[in-house]
Amino acid sequence: MLDLLGLKPITVACDMEGPLPEALADALLAGPVAFVLQPTAQIPFGFTFGKARLEALAEVLVNAPDVKFVEDDWIGPIGSFSPSSQGAASSFD
Structure with a gap:
């Protein structure tokens, strides 16, 4: 997808x-247009990032x-654990 958009x-x-x-x-110094994050069940290792780390990144x-922030939280809405993603957290309200 990045290649199709001409992004590196x-x-x-x-x-x-x-x-x-x-x-x-440091990476932001290179002038990126977006930051893509997969906060829960991160592929390929399955890590889920904690709230403190997400707040530090914010x-x-x-x-x-x-810089656009893109959160790829593919499992958040169907997960059985408390989500670390803000998007998924709203589905638990």
Whole structure:
């Protein structure tokens, strides 16, 4: 899909809790147009990012208002656990 849009992915270093906020801040210096995150049941490893990490990433993204945030939370609405995604959380209300 990125190729069809003429976009080039920029990697963001991660640990077992998800993307590192400082690595995201560094990647934003390259001028990306979007940040794509898969917060729950991340493929291929199945990790789910915690609320604290997502909040830290949000703090970085708030300083990049031109960068679109795309959350690919494919399992959130049907998961049996408390979601870390804001989109999925609204379906539990």
